[in-house]
Amino acid sequence: MQEFSYDSDLIGGSLLVRESRVIAELLLDQADEDAWRQAVQDENRLQKRSAATAKRQAGALRKRLERLDQPFWRAIRDGDDELATQVAFVAALERNLLLVEFVETVVRDAFILQAEKLEQYQWLDFLEDRSQRDPAIDAWTESSKKKMGQVVFRILAEVGLLQSTRNLRLQHMLVRPEVNVLLEDGRRDRIKACLKVSSANPA
Numbered sequence: 001m002q003e004f005s006y007d008s009d010l011i012g013g014s015l016l017v018r019e020s021r022v023i024a025e026l027l028l029d030q031a032d033e034d035a036w037r038q039a040v041q042d043e044n045r046l047q048k049r050s051a052a053t054a055k056r057q058a059g060a061l062r063k064r065l066e067r068l069d070q071p072f073w074r075a076i077r078d079g080d081d082e083l084a085t086q087v088a089f090v091a092a093l094e095r096n097l098l099l100v101e102f103v104e105t106v107v108r109d110a111f112i113l114q115a116e117k118l119e120q121y122q123w124l125d126f127l128e129d130r131s132q133r134d135p136a137i138d139a140w141t142e143s144s145k146k147k148m149g150q151v152v153f154r155i156l157a158e159v160g161l162l163q164s165t166r167n168l169r170l171q172h173m174l175v176r177p178e179v180n181v182l183l184e185d186g187r188r189d190r191i192k193a194c195l196k197v198s199s200a201n202p203a
Helices: 017-028 033-042 051-065 070-078 081-095 097-112 121-130 135-139 142-158 177-185 189-195
Strands: none
Touching (some): 017 033, 017 051, 017 070, 017 081, 033 051, 051 070, 051 081, 070 081, 070 177, 081 097, 081 177, 097 121, 097 142, 177 189
């Protein structure tokens, strides 16, 4: 029996909406590997300082978006900033079970208890709790754990669940109707619940 493992790409970056639009377009164009290389490395369409950074981010975003269907890609490519951001959040959730479970537990509880804000330590406490399920977490360096936490809080701020990464103040987020339709069509109930976390109540 295979041991459970959290396969996470959170250190790779936050929502990266502008870059996600480029990746979504390449996926919709069904670009082959040569076209990917030309767009990402030769043309530097992600606008990164080095080819290595561009290649790494493109790979991470591709793995996120490939878990979704074409209508999601079109929403990222063609949607306004708010719509594209919410769909990029869906992609990050699809790729990262750790992020899903953090939203389902820590963030949801904070809204239910009507807490004003999250605290930095809550991410580390959450990882300690999850290490009982995946002992490999114990081997992660402290700097890696903290970096992942910074990315998680940045993602939550970018999508509007936090006011900013500085104060971590909780905010209500209104999910776009288009995103609800996409999630319902794909029967992604767990992801849909994560997006509606700010309307959580004990009932």
